[in-house]
Amino acid sequence: MKPAAENVCNPDLLKERAHCRFIPEEITHFLDNGSENTKLRHKLEEYFLNNPLFDDDIPPDYLSHSERYSNELRKSCAMVQCFLNDPTVQNIAGQMEGVRMLMGNGLGSAITKDGNPLALHYVMFLPALISQASQEQMAYWIGRAWAGQIIGTYAQTELGHGSFLRGLETTATYDPDSEEFVLHSPTITSIKWWPGGLGKTANHAVVMAQLYTEGKCWGPHAFIVQLRDLDTHASLPGISVGEIGPRLGTNSQDNGFLRLHHVRIPRLHMLMQHAQVTKSGEYVQPASSKLTYGTMVFVRVAICFDAGRQLQRAVTIATRYSAVRRQSELVPGEGEVQVLDYQTQQHKLLPQLATVFAVTFSARRLWETYNSVTHGPKEAQLALLPELHVLSCGLKAACASDCSLGCDVCRLACGGHGYLASSNLPRIVTATTATQTYEGENTVMWLQVARYLLKVYSDGLESGEEAGPSVQFLREPRPDLTAPSHARLTNYGLVMGWRVAVVALLQEAQQELQRRVAAGQQPDRARDACSLTLVDAAQCYIRGHMCCQFVAGVDELQGLSAGTTLVLQQLCRLYLLYHASSSHLLRHGWLSGADVSQLEAEYRALLTELRQDAVALVDSFDIHDRILNSTLGAADGRVYDRLYEEALKSPLNQQDVPDAFNKYLRPLLKSSL
Ligand SMILES: CCCCCCCCCC/C=C\CCCC(=O)SCCNC(=O)CCNC(=O)[C@H](O)C(C)(C)COP(=O)(O)OP(=O)(O)OC[C@H]1O[C@@H](n2cnc3c(N)ncnc32)[C@H](O)[C@@H]1OP(=O)(O)O
């Protein structure tokens, strides 16, 4: 997005835009997945961002905890009313598209700045119904949930257990006499803890609980539980529910707790698309017990896109600010330079710009895999489930950590002003860092990836189980480490280097594992002792996969101008070189010291080349000023005016002498006289 009136724009930004080497709209359309989507997004933005319904009377930072919740709930309900009932919105987007745009972290996050209390309803409750409910159950629940007649959340995590799903303590015991399940939280640690929207918003939840029938436990299953009266919203008998208190970020999402005291629900409130319990209490096994975890897989895919969108916002703010900010003289006597001119600043920002594309290409390919698995024939679905699980765990972990670290680098790149709430960087950083924890804590996700890699590498697959396409390289002959450097240092050569590292690390881990077991160590303890190496292997595998998706994605792009193609190729190369500095490519023999020096020189040259396009590149992300919501990042670069205007809005500045002075400071001043 460029400023409407160019004459009020900061001159440095104008200069930056003038020497752009590519066509920004081409990148905008690529990121939107087509020019039609760009038009649609613009119309939705125009409608919502100019609608006074969604204005904040007081900046949310100055509201109390309860006021913030109430303010965000007001706007989120108004948003839902719009896409359900307003023909203008429906004509623009259609209900589905409206929901995607409003609940994802694009337009919606500009409206509900502190977290959307209804997000979990759309992001997890509805997807859980779609992936877990039988046809009959869908017919009953989906329409009501879609129309907002019921509001749900996804209640899995407990005080005592989050990562270890099998360790959940909430029980759902079938009573064949009444044909009901009895849901119960037997201990303090079994209290559900964290679900978004659970505290005060949701009146229903998909509750994950250990299923007991005919005296046997069948593991975690999903149940729909009504929490609150649909009319009065009062919590129902047997339900203790509330909010868990302030968090690092997204404080309006009313993350909650839930304790169930022998709550009875009808048998058909167990979601029965995969596993079933008959009226008499017989358990009917699903084709795979992991199908119950399908909702998490969907959300892990969504998080990859979401983290990438957050990074787009952070790098837009930091890059524009770096073009406006002048600090110190590069050459004494020549005047202060834009901080973007410093090589160290380029090294902070340009890899983040490249990461946006690496994440986009990888997330899109993952989405394709998700769709082919979930919509393919049943047998193929089951065969590809481990590959989908591993890619979604690994990419979720990589996108979450790359993007949250990237957002924080962008915050640091803005110096002191990046620490101001009005830069919007603290909010972006705290929202993004949560993606490293929720929907599978990152280390736990890496260990899942490693487990599968080791299984494939050591021929531990069950009979009939095939290794997925992304790990076929583990079965292929090891690439030639003595190949000439011009072959090893190409884009595909560097992808190969990551694969070499994965194999070497798996070999190391396996040998260590065998040595420990042979020496009498219990196998699971031996595996834990190898887990640092295993996590390294998982991370190298995913980095190689992301590099490969980026290279292949750019190679396959069609119909772009030469300038745009060149910039994308340079960003891709920059991404590969940035990560090639990892010790693993050197340590496992793919690169020599001389290769590393050569790649570093190429990296520095690329920083200089891409520096000239940095502002135009972030412009091409086409993020509306109201979505950026930043004093530092607006398209016109009026940084200092905005900082001052925002400071004046502080409630402390509404009085010259605050009341607190008379209460506390005056007595102190007097007593020390
Ligand atoms: C509209 C769209 C907008 C998009 C916007 C997005 C914005 C998002 C905002 C949302 C905000 C917040 C949402 C957050 C919600 C939550 O956090 S919900 C809670 C999430 N909790 C977790 O993720 C728990 C993590 N733990 C687990 O998933 C499992 O416990 C674990 C994967 C660790 C596996 O556990 P194991 O110890 O291995 O035990 P088992 O369960 O028995 O597994 C045995 C084998 O099965 C394999 N496995 C596991 N999971 C899957 C799966 N899903 N699919 C396929 N296979 C699976 C596992 O690898 C084992 O395989 P093996 O025996 O080795 O062959």
Ligand SMILES: Cc1cc2nc3c(=O)[nH]c(=O)nc-3n(C[C@H](O)[C@H](O)[C@H](O)COP(=O)(O)OP(=O)(O)OC[C@H]3O[C@@H](n4cnc5c(N)ncnc54)[C@H](O)[C@@H]3O)c2cc1C
């Ligand atoms: C903002 C936010 C929103 C959330 N929303 C929801 C929601 O809507 N619904 C819901 O059900 N939950 C939700 N959660 C909970 C979230 O899914 C869990 O916090 C997450 O899965 C991590 O589990 P945990 O908290 O038990 O961490 P723990 O597993 O206790 O992690 C603590 C440490 O132990 C380590 N660790 C744990 N297990 C292992 C292992 N096997 N091997 C090695 N190390 C291990 C971890 O790496 C970590 O360093 C939310 C959490 C947050 C922060």
